[in-house]
Amino acid sequence: MCFTLGIVDHKMSIPRILAVDDEPAVGEMLRFILENEGFQADFAEDASQALCLIRKTRPDLILLDWMLPGMTGIELAGRLKGNSETESIPIIMLTAKGEENDKVRGLDVGAEDYVTKPFSARELLARIRTILRRVSPLLAGTSLECNGLVLDPVSHRVTADRETVELGPTEFRLLHFFMTHRERVFSRSQLLDQVWGTNVYIEERTVDVHIRRLRKALEPSGKQQVLQTVRGAGYRFSAKP
Amino acid sequence: MCFTLGIVDHKMSIPRILAVDDEPAVGEMLRFILENEGFQADFAEDASQALCLIRKTRPDLILLDWMLPGMTGIELAGRLKGNSETESIPIIMLTAKGEENDKVRGLDVGAEDYVTKPFSARELLARIRTILRRVSPLLAGTSLECNGLVLDPVSHRVTADRETVELGPTEFRLLHFFMTHRERVFSRSQLLDQVWGTNVYIEERTVDVHIRRLRKALEPSGKQQVLQTVRGAGYRFSAKP
DNA sequence: GCCGACTGTAACAAAACTGTCATATTTTCC
DNA sequence: GGAAAATATGACAGTTTTGTTACAGTCGGC
Numbered sequence: 394m395c396f397t398l399g400i401v402d403h404k405m406s407i408p409r410i411l412a413v414d415d416e417p418a419v420g421e422m423l424r425f426i427l428e429n430e431g432f433q434a435d436f437a438e439d440a441s442q443a444l445c446l447i448r449k450t451r452p453d454l455i456l457l458d459w460m461l462p463g464m465t466g467i468e469l470a471g472r473l474k475g476n477s478e479t480e481s482i483p484i485i486m487l488t489a490k491g492e493e494n495d496k497v498r499g500l501d502v503g504a505e506d507y508v509t510k511p512f513s514a515r516e517l518l519a520r521i522r523t524i525l526r527r528v529s530p531l532l533a534g535t536s537l538e539c540n541g542l543v544l545d546p547v548s549h550r551v552t553a554d555r556e557t558v559e560l561g562p563t564e565f566r567l568l569h570f571f572m573t574h575r576e577r578v579f580s581r582s583q584l585l586d587q588v589w590g591t592n593v594y595i596e597e598r599t600v601d602v603h604i605r606r607l608r609k610a611l612e613p614s615g616k617q618q619v620l621q622t623v624r625g626a627g628y629r630f631s632a633k634p
Numbered sequence: 635m636c637f638t639l640g641i642v643d644h645k646m647s648i649p650r651i652l653a654v655d656d657e658p659a660v661g662e663m664l665r666f667i668l669e670n671e672g673f674q675a676d677f678a679e680d681a682s683q684a685l686c687l688i689r690k691t692r693p694d695l696i697l698l699d700w701m702l703p704g705m706t707g708i709e710l711a712g713r714l715k716g717n718s719e720t721e722s723i724p725i726i727m728l729t730a731k732g733e734e735n736d737k738v739r740g741l742d743v744g745a746e747d748y749v750t751k752p753f754s755a756r757e758l759l760a761r762i763r764t765i766l767r768r769v770s771p772l773l774a775g776t777s778l779e780c781n782g783l784v785l786d787p788v789s790h791r792v793t794a795d796r797e798t799v800e801l802g803p804t805e806f807r808l809l810h811f812f813m814t815h816r817e818r819v820f821s822r823s824q825l826l827d828q829v830w831g832t833n834v835y836i837e838e839r840t841v842d843v844h845i846r847r848l849r850k851a852l853e854p855s856g857k858q859q860v861l862q863t864v865r866g867a868g869y870r871f872s873a874k875p
Numbered sequence: 876g877c878c879g880a881c882t883g884t885a886a887c888a889a890a891a892c893t894g895t896c897a898t899a900t901t902t903t904c905c
Numbered sequence: 906g907g908a909a910a911a912t913a914t915g916a917c918a919g920t921t922t923t924g925t926t927a928c929a930g931t932c933g934g935c
Contacts, residue, residue, distance in 0.1 A: 421754030422663075429670050511752075513662035561881055577672060578790040583648070587669070599883055601923065608924095623790045624891065624922065625803035631789065633798065802892055803922095840894055842912065847892095849913095865902070865911065 408525060409433040411452035413443045413469070414487065415462050419510075423456060426514045429573075432521075440469045447479060454525060456517075457504070459488045474503035483524045487512070537572040539632055542616045544572050553614030563588070564607045571620070571630035580627040604628055649766055650674040652693035654684045654710070655728065656703050660751075664697060667755045672788060673762075681710045688720060694770070695762060698745070700729045708743050715744035724765045728753070778813040780873055783857045785813050794855030804829070805848045812861070812871035821868040845869055 410432045412423040420436040427434035435450055437443035440461055447455070455473070459466040466486060473479040486507040505524050508517055536545035541554045546569065551558040560568065570588050579587070581597035589595060604620060611617040621629045651673045653664040661677040668675035676691055678684035681702055688696070696714070700707040707727060714720040727748040746765050749758055767776070777786035782795045785806075792799040792809065801809065811829050820828070822838040830836060849858040862870045 416752055418752045418754040418757070421756055422752065425667065425755035511657055511659045511663065513659040514666035515662055516659070563882070574670075574672075576789045576791075578788070583674075595882095596884065598885085598923090602883075602925085604923095605925065622923070625806075626790050629789060629791075631791075804893075836893095837895065839896085839912090843894075843914085845912095846914065863912070 407433050408453045409435065409450055410454045410456065410521065411435045411437060411443065411446055411450065412456040413437045413440070413461065413466065414456075414458040415439060415460070416458075419458070419487075426517065430518055440466075443469060444472075447473070447482070452482060454521060454528075455482055455484045457484050457486050459486055470504055481528075483528050485517075485520060485524065537569070539572060539575070539619060539630075541614070542572075542611070542619065544569055553611060553616045556614060558610050558614070560610055561606070563603055564610060567603055567607055571628075575630050575632070578623045578626045578629045583627065600628075648672065648674050649694045650676065650691055651695045651697065651762065652676045652678060652684065652687055652691065653697040654678045654681070654702065654707065655697075655699040656680060656701070657699075660699070660728075667758065671759055680704055681707075684710060685713075688714070688723070693723060695766060696723055696725045697758075698725050698727050700727055711743045711745055722769075724769055726758075726761060726765065778810070780813060780816070780860060780871075782855070783813075783852070783860065785810055794852060794857045797855060799851050799855070801851055802847070804844055805851060808844055808848055812869075816871045816873070819864045819867045819870045824868065841869075 410427050412420055412427070412434065413436075414420050414423070415438055417438065420438065424434040424436050435446050435452065437446050443455075443457075446452070457466045457470055461469065470484050470486070473482060473484065480503070483505040484503065486504045487510055488507055489510050505528075506520050508520060536543055538544075543552045544565075545551075549565065551560055551565065551568065566588050567584070570584070581600040584600050585593060585595055585597065604622075608617040608620055611620070618634060619630055619632060621631055623629050651668050653661055653668070653675065654677075655661050655664065656679055658679065661679065665675045665677050676687050676693065678687050681704055684696075684698075687693070698707045698711055702710065711725050711727065714723065714725065721744070724746040725744065727745045728751055729748055730751050747761050749761060763776070777784055777788070779785075784793045786792075787810065790806070792801055792806065807829050808825070811825070822841040825841050826834065826836055826838070845861060845863075849861055852858040852861070859875055860871055860873060862872055864870050
């Protein structure tokens with residue numbers, strides 16, 4: 394079926410998320426977080442703008458402020474859920490603290506989840522992933538790509554020019570971190586903090602060893618050059634030589 | 635003096651930012667944004683924890699919620715600004731919307747800037763950069779440019795007309811220093827102090843050698859002319875021939 | 876309890892960087 | 906033009922940093 398094909402096609406690309414909030418600052422914050430995580434982010438300030446964008450961009454998930462001028466978030470949610478074209482788009486409601494009882498109404502109206510403001514970036518992302526995984530597994534993994542090197546967090550798989558690359562857990566996390574923080578030097582100690590976790594006391598030279606393992610795993614594909622040594626400073630992931 | 639050496643050393647490293655907010659979700663959000671941007675981020679939930687962390691980590695900048703349990707943010711700010719050890723640490727106050735008049739009090743107490751919640755990540759980062767640039771340009775980490783010659787402290791990379799220039803650590807520091815202090819002559823002894831560090835006793839002629847190496851590295855691009863010899867005085871970085 | 880995969884550490888090898896010196900080369904001033 | 910001073914250049918050996926490998930301990934599954 395052509396329609397299905399279209400959907401499938403779409404599902405292979407980067408998840409598109411629409412944030413709706415009357416506060417532009419919140420919108421920018423959301424967009425920052427989402428884009429940083431590799432999602433495609435759109436932002437609408439009110440319900441009509443949201444509807445327009447939904448029609449145009451067909452988001453895979455919607456973050457919806459409960460309180461909106463004109464049409465409230467709940468009304469908008471209800472309308473989306475009542476329309477066969479849009480009813481399958483999952484919605485996460487954003488509610489201000491203390492509006493707990495509203496959450497029931499929000500859920501009643503068909504929202505998949507709700508998050509109270511102020512929310513933590515990590516929590517929000519976790520919920521987004523959970524829902525995307527449930528609704529359409531192929532989407533949840535914002536797969537990261539860098540000329541032929543692809544890392545898919547969901548399937549926990551790395552490929553170089555379509556060839557599977559075998560990595561241990563640490564190497565995977567290391568590569569994931571690098572691919573989300575490109576063109577930037579990190580000292581061994583920073584890497585230990587960010588990839589191993591804070592307050593772990595591990596020899597700095599251990600980082601070298603894992604870099605080595607990662608390079609070795611990438612070697613068959615020639616992609617090991619993205620992991621660059623910056624003498625005296627640390628390591629860097631970069632597409633440029 | 636040893637103390638001075640420490641400071642100089644410190645200024646070359648990554649900016650450390652402390653966020654203080656009684657709402658853990660906000661703290662996580664801040665940390666997420668800051669770390670993602672490459673800052674070193676710490677987080678404190680209350681004033682006493684903040685004081686402890688300030689003593690321990692010596693942050694380069696503090697994000698301070700106006701409203702804190704126990705001691706308010708303003709009180710804490712006042713205390714920091716009253717202490718000679720901490721008075722030079724810039725503070726950005728985070729105030730809730732509608733507390734506009736409080737902003738004056740915040741500034742009175744010595745805060746460098748204020749941001750109203752909810753804030754946009756981009757805005758917050760922009761203000762942080764502005765302040766860091768003002769307080770200590772070396773920390774801000776924006777890339778330096780001079781007709782085609784670009785030095786990016788973040789990726790620790792130098793390019794001349796888009797072509798990567800390979801530099802050793804000392805040459806990198808030397809160029810970095812020159813690009814942040816253009817159109818000015820420096821004697822060999824000044825350069826040794828500023829680039830190598832104080833209390834290092836090294837032959838002055840050594841500077842010549844590193845200048846030579848730097849020039850050689852820039853030669854392929856023809857950019858070596860920015861490093862000019864000032865006979866009898868030292869060296870100068872200049873865009874003009 | 877055994878096996879295999881994974882980690883961190885240590886030790887050695889290789890590579891890169893550094894400071895110094897000896898020797899050109901240039902500039903300045905007489 | 907020539908001497909003296911200042912700077913440029915190239916080579917070298919010591920040092921530091923990084924690469925690489927081997928090994929032992931840990932953990933989970935079977």
